[in-house]
Amino acid sequence: MRQYISTRGEAPALGFCDVMLTGLARDGGLYVPEIWPQLSPEIIGGFFGRPYWEVAVDVIRPFAGDEISDADLGRMANEAYATFRHPAVVPLDQTGPNQFLLELFHGPTLAFKDVAMQLLSRLMDHVLAKRAQRTTIVVATSGDTGGAAVDAFAGRDNVDLIVLFPHGRISDVQRRMMTTAGASNVHAIAIEGTFDDCQAIVKELFNDHTFRDAVALSGVNSINWARIVAQVVYYFTSAVALGAPARSVDFTVPTGNFGDIFAGFVAKRMGLPIRWLRIASNVNDILPRTLKTGIYETREVHASTSPSMDIQVSSNFERLLFEASGRDAAMVRRLMASLKQSGRFVLPAAVLAAVRSEFEAGRADETETSAVIRTAWREAGDLVDPHTAVALAVADRDTPDSKLPNIVLSTAHAAKFPDAVEAACGVRPELPSWLEGLMTRPERVQVMKNDTVEVARFVRSVSRAAKEGTAG
Ligand SMILES: Cc1ncc(COP(=O)(O)O)c(C=O)c1O
Numbered sequence: 001m002r003q004y005i006s007t008r009g010e011a012p013a014l015g016f017c018d019v020m021l022t023g024l025a026r027d028g029g030l031y032v033p034e035i036w037p038q039l040s041p042e043i044i045g046g047f048f049g050r051p052y053w054e055v056a057v058d059v060i061r062p063f064a065g066d067e068i069s070d071a072d073l074g075r076m077a078n079e080a081y082a083t084f085r086h087p088a089v090v091p092l093d094q095t096g097p098n099q100f101l102l103e104l105f106h107g108p109t110l111a112f113k114d115v116a117m118q119l120l121s122r123l124m125d126h127v128l129a130k131r132a133q134r135t136t137i138v139v140a141t142s143g144d145t146g147g148a149a150v151d152a153f154a155g156r157d158n159v160d161l162i163v164l165f166p167h168g169r170i171s172d173v174q175r176r177m178m179t180t181a182g183a184s185n186v187h188a189i190a191i192e193g194t195f196d197d198c199q200a201i202v203k204e205l206f207n208d209h210t211f212r213d214a215v216a217l218s219g220v221n222s223i224n225w226a227r228i229v230a231q232v233v234y235y236f237t238s239a240v241a242l243g244a245p246a247r248s249v250d251f252t253v254p255t256g257n258f259g260d261i262f263a264g265f266v267a268k269r270m271g272l273p274i275r276w277l278r279i280a281s282n283v284n285d286i287l288p289r290t291l292k293t294g295i296y297e298t299r300e301v302h303a304s305t306s307p308s309m310d311i312q313v314s315s316n317f318e319r320l321l322f323e324a325s326g327r328d329a330a331m332v333r334r335l336m337a338s339l340k341q342s343g344r345f346v347l348p349a350a351v352l353a354a355v356r357s358e359f360e361a362g363r364a365d366e367t368e369t370s371a372v373i374r375t376a377w378r379e380a381g382d383l384v385d386p387h388t389a390v391a392l393a394v395a396d397r398d399t400p401d402s403k404l405p406n407i408v409l410s411t412a413h414a415a416k417f418p419d420a421v422e423a424a425c426g427v428r429p430e431l432p433s434w435l436e437g438l439m440t441r442p443e444r445v446q447v448m449k450n451d452t453v454e455v456a457r458f459v460r461s462v463s464r465a466a467k468e469g470t471a472g
């Protein structure tokens with residue numbers, strides 16, 4: 001059985017299915033595989049031209065071990081990616097000499113989160129049904145994870161889903177994707193705070209062991225290893241389309257919680273020849289500052305036109321610290337304790353050097369972001385969303401004469417952020433026809449204080465109602 005260990009070294013090692021249902025490790029850390037699976041150049045090269053779901057099975061299989069049969073994994077991957085509206089699932093476009101855009105937004109909620117969430121919901125449901133278990137998922141979102149989770153888990157028999165989002169800090173389209181589902185197992189809560197507050201509440205709930213056991217708590221943020229694994233797949237498909245493994249590639253990734261770019265790091269560990277993983281941040285630039293100074297220091301969050309990246313505490317950076325330190329769990333515990341106490345920590349020099357050897361980082365401010373949206377429209381007739389625009393701005397500035405292909409991850413559809421896109425280029429992107437009605441359906445949402453106790457009370461009531469069979 002493939003084993004997973006916690007970045008903080010004090011939680012039990014678990015198998016794939018338990019890690020998937022557990023979310024955060026019981027010591028507050030994040031799970032990573034004990035050993036990185038390797039894919040040979042022949043296997044990687046063999047991905048060329050194959051259907052996306054088949055590659056997904058080959059990439060995910062070594063992580064799931066024998067816990068999920070190939071037949072079940074294949075069926076679920078096939079179903080998950082059949083929900084995407086593009087035949088290639090995640091098409092790759094050339095946008096300039098050696099510049100490519102990987103479109104990850106053709107799923108049901110128009111953001112890259114669908115790629116993992118559509119599969120994760122099927123995997124979780126499958127395992128829960130087999131074990132005759134029910135779970136309560138609490139998820140924090142800065143806008144996109146929540147909508148993807150709602151679409152993927154609405155109406156599932158074995159799950160209650162509670163979504164926490166920062167009140168007034170996401171786009172109307174994002175909010176409505178969470179508040180208009182109409183499913184009795186879905187609950188949207190607007191927290192009077194930031195995304196970091198929402199994520200801190202989720203982690204506090206997990207760290208209260210009595211509570212987490214009482215409600216059978218699970219998480220589907222990228223703290224959940226299965227989320228990361230599903231995101232690894234498109235690094236392989238896109239790089240192979242451009243000549244990997246014979247040719248190396250770079251990736252530029254709009255980054256907030258560091259889950260997406262960490263998936264690229266995993267692909268590299270598995271054998272994909274990636275040269276640079278380039279972090280692209282908006283004005284909330286904690287990661288570029290950290291790479292420059294070696295000091296990870298939280299500051300006030302600024303609301304931007306790329307709200308899903310308005311994040312200071314970048315959860316998956318912990319996984320990178322664990323790897324870059326040679327898996328020094330004691331160091332990770334020390335840095336995380338410092339973060340909790342003082343909002344900052346200093347990377348040891350060797351860890352910083354290890355990070356800098358594989359990652360670059362840049363930021364784009366609001367003016368640069370809107371200039372990119374305007375140029376893309378005027379010069380190519382393309383409408384790009386502000387998160388993608390942040391990455392394009394960083395890529396254009398930092399890779400003008402790269403000899404290697406640079407793949408920019410396009411993480412959302414422009415129609416999720418119509419106000420920002422229209423303000424930048426004068427054109428209002430339209431929602432696709434299958435989302436007709438989204439903007440007029442009635443909303444169901446509760447506003448709550450930034451208060452873990454209040455949220456915990458609500459989660460308990462949802463869990464109790466489910467147990468008593470009174471949900472809805
Ligand atoms: C559209 C979009 N782009 C980029 C990101 C950043 O991704 P990550 O949090 O995995 O770094 C997010 C949020 O996660 C997002 O919703």
Ligand SMILES: N[C@@H](CCOP(=O)(O)O)C(=O)O
Pocket residue numbers: 140141142143144145146220221222223256257259260308309315
């Ligand atoms: N940007 C995300 C924040 C949560 O990230 P996750 O990958 O940890 O779920 C969002 O849109 O919610």
